[in-house]
Amino acid sequence: MKVSDYIADFIARQGVKKIFMLSGSGSVYLDDSIAGKNLDFICVRNEATAPMMAESYARLTGKLGVACITSGPGGTNAVSGLSEAWVDSAPVLVISGQVDKKHTCHKANIKNLRSLGIQEIDIIPIVNSLTKYAQMVEDPDSIRYHLEKAVYLAKSGRPGPVWLDIPLDVQSSIIDEKMLEGWNPEASEKDLDKNKLKEAVMLLAESKRPLIIAGQGIRIAKSLDEFKNLIEKLKIPVILSRLGQDMLPFSYRYNLGHGGMKGLRYTKLIMSKSDLILSLGSRLAVPFVSDALSESAKIIMVDIDEAELKKPSIRVDLQINSDVKEFIEGLLKEDVKVDASDWLKDCQGYKESYPLAGPARNPIDLYYFVSRLDALSKENSVFVSDAGSSYYVTGQALRFEKGQREITSGAFASMGLAIPLAIGSASADPSRQILAITGDGSLELNIQELKTMSSCGLDIKLFVINNGGYVSIRNTQDALCGGRHVGSGQAEGLNFKKIADAFELPYESIQNYEEVDGKITEILNKKGPVFIEVVSDNCQKIIEPIKQI
Known part of the structure; x- marks a missing residue:
């Protein structure tokens, strides 16, 4: 079996229904195998948009998005789309074609060598900082290992893009798929710290004006139902991040809508009055929380990405490095006493006092x-x-x-x-x-x-x-x-x-x-x-x- 055929079969086994690609000489075997295996694909007009399309495919389905591009300028064009998938946490696999190994800067290993083969550039160092895993596949018999590792890392923890660079002579190599070695992930998910869960319960019980800030991490963790159950249990108001604003209907009594620097009119007011922020699946980005929170408010932040808990832009009193689904499930089991009925009425009053209604006039508002x-x-x-x-x-x-x-x-x-x-x-x-x-x-x-x-x-x-x-x-x-x-x-x-x-x-x-x-x-x-x-x-x-x- 050809390596390119194995890759196409592997993609099909992931349940991917559509691949976004732009054919090129550096990816010719990959392109041919994708078409030959009857995988459905869309040919884009610029490689920059292939990872963007794969990102929205992944975010809407909750599955892997795949982009296939050619070498050199094909790869560099795709970097802008790759960066979008990186910052917005989308599990995207980018497969790039590459010239024969002997014509790559990577293989030549000469410092400051800029380009060697036809339309060739060493793309892996360029994309390393924008991926969870990036690797040139040099040994045809390692293809299963790299594919399995890349896809696992793309989808696990905080999702993100991965990149595999496949030289032409590797794409066309013949392999025995039965002899290929796979990749076995090490256990890396952190268990929920029960002491921190208890501390969160205590802080919630002490608060008078608690507020949940919820982001797309809840959807990514497949915990929407649990999140709704938690809201009903705690009976406290919720402000949503931009990528989380479609998780609840606006009419829902606990939903105060989208917050941030361009959020709804009253949301910054509510955020400034809250004495406790419980952040679930939101990275509390600078434009979202900048000058909006009270200096005396306690902040509990639950995030699977430890780096987000450590960033200097936000003071977090209780850092919980955990899968948000596990935290919500743990909190649902706790006997949490929260009395925020007056605060909820205040928040609902602000929501009613500042309706959003664009005027019916010309020119069109x-x-x-x-x-x-x-x-x-x-x-x-x-x-x-x-x-x-x-x-x-x-x-x-x-x-x-x-x-x-x-x-x-x-x-x-x-x-x-x-x-x-x-x-x-x-x-x-x-x-x-x-x-x-x-x-x-x-x-x-x-x-x-x-x-x-x-x-x-x-x-x-x-x-x-x-x-x-x-x-x-x-x-x-x-x-x-x-x-x-x-x-x-x-x-x-x-x-x-x-x-x-x-x-x-x-x-x-x-x-x-x-x-x-x-x-x-x-x-x-x-x-x-x-x-x-x-x-x-x-x-x-x-x-x-x-x-x-």
């Missing part, structure tokens, strides 16, 4: 548009948002009352991810309708993938916010730089109808708030991809959280 799209969306739809205004407004306006999900760039809030994340999401579950919202600035960063979207016939409705480009950057420059606009001035404007036509996408436009509901309903009932231009306010202001009233 982005909060109004996103609220209507959310209300009219179908059950189990997937929202995908891009950077800037699209990112901030969806973070505040989506309500998730019908089992919808959201896939977005969490840690980076990067421009240009909406289209590749939408394609990965649509590939993960074709039964879900994908509602992607991007800006006229972000659109251009990965505009080439519109062809992937159209050629695959995916059920993606892409709403392009036409607000003159870079509104959120202009707002920041107005606030901090005296209104000097550097590289963010209103663009001359793209002809979106021509763009849609060029990529063979049906085109629609929404230019008046009075037609929003009717047009959205009509568009969501169409089959296949649609490109929709939404002409909105080019002076759109983003609602900022308040810390005091």
Whole structure:
């Protein structure tokens, strides 16, 4: 059996339904085996987007995402997508082709040798800091070992990407699969510290204004049901991180919505008044907690990644390095006495006092548009948002009352991810309708993938916010730089109808708030991809959280 065939079979055994790839001479055997084994694949237009699509596939399914790319510039192109999977904790396997071993810088082992073979670069040192495991496979008989180790590490603990670099002469080598040695993981998961669990129980009992901050680690740990049971047991309010905001419907009485620097209006106020923070599956990122917490508040942080507990940006009184599922299950078994009924009423009062309602006016207010799209969306739809205004407004306006999900760039809030994340999401579950919202600035960063979207016939409705480009950057420059606009001035404007036509996408436009509901309903009932231009306010202001009233 050829090594490339073994790799394709191994991927199929992982339950992977879609591979994201761009064929190249350095990965020719890998590409051929993927096609020959009848694995379903999507060919991207730029390797940068292959790991992005694999990431959204992994985050939506909870399974492994796979990208296959060629050598040299194919690998370096993919680094930006790899970094997204790294910071947003997605289990992605990137397999790169490579030139024959004798033509690699790695094999030559000459200091400062930059490139040797055709389109060759030593990719492993480049990706080491962005992966949980990265290795060039030099011995064909070690392929099972490296694949098993890579996939285990990608999915265990805090998930993340892994990378295997396969030279051409290894790809084409013949092996006896029955003679291959596998990899056996050592027991590495830490048991829950029962003393720290008891201390958490004591702190909860002493608190008067406890608050749970919950992140996507809960979903990753497959502990959503246990988390909901814990909320009902403790009866204390919850604020959600950006990547965790789709875990609970907004109408749920304990859910206060999305927090952080661009969270809902009242969330920073509540966070500042809380005397105890119980963080579950959230890394308590700088933009989430910066100047929001009281200096006297006790902070309990449960995180499977020990590094997050040690970072200098947050003072943690009780560090619990544990799988969040194990901690929640342990807490459910404890006799926890918490009396936060008055505090809960206060929090619910803030929630009711600051409703989010964008005005029905022209030019179209982005909060109004996103609220209507959310209300009219179908059950189990997937929202995908891009950077800037699209990112901030969806973070505040989506309500998730019908089992919808959201896939977005969490840690980076990067421009240009909406289209590749939408394609990965649509590939993960074709039964879900994908509602992607991007800006006229972000659109251009990965505009080439519109062809992937159209050629695959995916059920993606892409709403392009036409607000003159870079509104959120202009707002920041107005606030901090005296209104000097550097590289963010209103663009001359793209002809979106021509763009849609060029990529063979049906085109629609929404230019008046009075037609929003009717047009959205009509568009969501169409089959296949649609490109929709939404002409909105080019002076759109983003609602900022308040810390005091």
